[in-house]
Amino acid sequence: MSAPPRAAPLEGVHVLDLSWVMVGPASGRYLADMGADVIKVESSKRIDPVRTLGPFKDGKMGPERSISYHNLNAGKRCVAIDIRRPEGREIVLRLTRWADVVLESFTPGVLETLQLGYSDLKRRNDQIIMASTSLLGQTGPYAKGTSGVGTMGAAMSGATYQIGWPDREPTGPFGPWTDAVTPRFIVASILAALHRRSLTGLGSYIDVAQAEAGIQFMMPAYYEYAANATIPERCGVAGSPLQIPQGVYGCSGEDRWIAIDASAPTHWDALRTVIGGELRDAKFDTIIGRLRNRAELDKAIAGWTHEQGVEAIEHRLQAAGVPAHVVSGSGNLVRDVDIIESGYLNKINDPVFGEAEIEGPRFSLDRTSLPATRRGPRIGEHTKEVLATVLGMSETEIAQLDEAGLLA
Template sequence: MTQPSGLPEGIGPLSGVNVLDLSWIVAGPTVGRAMADYGATVIRVESPTRVDTARVVGPFHADEPGVENSGLYGNVNAGKWGLTLDLRIAEARDIFRRLVQWSDILCESFTAGILGRWELDYAHLREDKPDLIMLSSTLLGQTGPYNTVSGFGSQGAGMAGVQYLVGWPDYPPAGPFGPYTDYPAPRFALAGILAALDHRRRTGEGVFIDQAQAEGTLQLLAPALIDYKNGGPPLERRGNDDPQMSPHGVYACQPPEGRAESWVAIAVAGEEQWQRFAPIIGAEASLALQDRRERKDVIDDQISAWTRQRSAGEVESTMQTLGISAHVLSNTEDAASDPQLIHRDHLRRLPHALHGETVVEAPRYIHSDIPATPARPAPQYGEHNEQILRTVLGLSDKQIETLAASGALS
C-alpha cells in the first residue's frame, strides 16, 4: 500500500499493509495478530525492561514458566516480526519515528498521556504523517476523569460491570474467566481499523481511534444497560438462570475416569422442546414456562438425578437428537479432540525454534477464498532486530552497533 516493507510480504488481502504494533498484553496484540494472519506486515515493538504480562502468563510450554514459553503471548503475536526498543532512550524514539513513517497503521495501548510525553502521540505523529491510522486502546479511553487508571482486562471487567454480573445471587461476584474486556475490545478495534484503511484508500485521510476497552464490553451488556437507564430494574447476577428458557443450566454428569467432575449445559427453549424433554426426566409435560421457573429447584434435581447416571457426552447427544441445545463443558483436552474444532482446524501447529513446535488458535473465521494462517510463530525478544533495522530502515552494521550500545534495543 505504501513503500515496500523491506520484509518478505505476507499473503492475503492486507498484503503490503504495514503495521507498527506498540500495544501489549492481549486487547491490542490480538488486533495485530488478525492483520498478520491476513497478510499485513506487523512489527511488534516491545521492551524486555518492561515485560509484557502476556509473556509471564500461561499456559506455558511443558508447564515451564518463562518469557519465551507463553502460549498466550504466542497466540496473540503469531505471524509478527519482533523488535525490541526501549522508548525511554532518545535513540529508540528516533528509530520509532522512522518506523511510523514506514507504517500505515499504529496500534498502542500505553496509559493515556505517556506517548504525549515523548511527543509520540497522534497529535505529534500526524504532523509528519497526516495519513496515519492510529489506534489508542486503553481500559477507559483517552479522555475523562479516570482516563489514566492502570490495569489489565481484569480491572476492565470490574469497571465494565461484567465482574459483578457473573455468579450467584447469594455469593459475592465470581467474575468471568480472566481479563474480560480484552475479549470484545479487539473485535471493535479491528473492524474500526479496517474501515479506516478503506476510508484512507478512498480519501487519503488519516484516522485516529480512541478505544475504551470497557466501552466495548458495555456493548455486549447493552440490553441490561438500556433497561436500567430507562426505568427498569438493574440486572443482578442470576447464576445460569434465563428469563425465557427453563430448564436452563449446568448439570453434573458421571465423570470419565481420572477426572473429578464433569458437566453438561442444557438449554430448553419453548414449549415443544419441553414436551420432548419432560418424559426423559419424568416431569410433567404440560408445565408452562412460568410453572417451570417456579419449580426450578425440583426440576433441576430431577435433571441432575438423570444426568449423574450418564456421561456428559451421552447427555449432549441425547439432547441434540431431540433438537434441544446441549453441550459438554469442554476442558482444554476435550477442545483438542473436539471433532468440530478439528474440522475447522482450529488448533494450528507451527514449527518453533525453541519448542520444536507450538500451537496457536486459527483465525476466528473461515473465508472461502483466503487460506489465512500465521506465517510464523510469535517472535522471541528482539528476534528480528537486525533484519528490521537493516532492511526496513537501511541501517548499517556500524549504526546498529551504535544503537545497541545506547541501550535503545533493550
C-alpha cells in the same frame, strides 16, 4: 474451473505494534492473520509482561517459553528499541512513515509524554491510522492516568457484579475479560478506517475504551435500571429468568455438566419425550406453569442427567433436536473433533522449546488465502533486518545504535 485464491486481504498493509500484554497484541495478531506485516516494538529492559504469565512449555519458565505470548504475537516481527531515549523514539517515528496502522495500549498520557502521541506520529505520516486502547479511553475525568488490565475492565463494565451466587461476593467472568472482547471492536474499526482511507486518503485516530467494549455485552442489565430503576442481581445459575428449561445440569462423574436450552416449544416437547417421567406432569404443559414451577422442573431434569454420562446425554438430546452441549474444559477443547477438523489449532516450531500448538486464524476465507501460522518472535529477533530493509540503515549505523544500548 474456479479461480486460484487471491492474496491475503491485508497483504501490503504495514502495522507498527507498540502494545503489550493482551488486548493490543491480540488485535495485531488478527491483522497478521489477514496478511499484514506486523512489527512489534519491545525491549529486553522492559519486556512484554505476557512473557512472564505463561503457561510455559514443559513447565519451564522463561521469557521465550510463554505459549500465551506466542499465541498473541504469532506471525509478527519484533524489534528491540529503548523508546525512552530520544534516539529510540526517533526510530519509532521513522517506522511511522512506513506504517499504515499503529497500535498502542499504554496508560493514557504516556505516549504524549514520550512525544509519540497521535499528533506526533501524524506529523511524520498524515495518513496514519492509530488505534489506542485503555480501560476508560483517552478522554474523560477518570481516563488520564487510569491503568490496569481486563479484570478491571470487567468490573468497570458491570460484568463482575452480575456473575456469582446471590449470597456471595461477585466472582466475575474468567480472566481479564475485556482484554478478550475488545480486540473485536478494535480490528473492525481498523478495517473500516483502512477502507475509508482508500476512498478519501485520510488517516484516523481510533480510541477504544475496554470498559465500553464490555458494556456492549451488559446492555440488558443497563436498560433494566434505566427503564425500571431495578438492578439485576446475581442469580448463580445459567439461563434467562424468562426462558425455561434453560441451564446447566450435573452429570455422572466428577465435575461433568451439560448445558441445555429447551425453552422453545418444539425443543421442550422433544426434551419431555426423551426424559418422560416427572416432565409429563400437567403443571409443565404451559410456559407459565414451567416458570412457576421452575425449581421443581430443574430438579427433575437434574435427577435424569445425574445418572448418565455427559457425552451420552449430549448425543441423545441432539439426536432428538434438543440444543445441548457438554460444558467443555480445556481437555475437551483439545480433543474436540470439530475444532481439530477445522484446523483451528496449529503447530508451531520454536528454536527455544520445540513444538507446541496455538490457535490458527479465527476465520477462513473462500476467495483469499491466509498466511501459515508462524510462532511469535523472540525479543529483538528482527531488529537488524527491519532497520536495514525498512529504514535503509547501513551496518555501521546499526552497529553504532547497538553499541549505544538502544537496540536492547
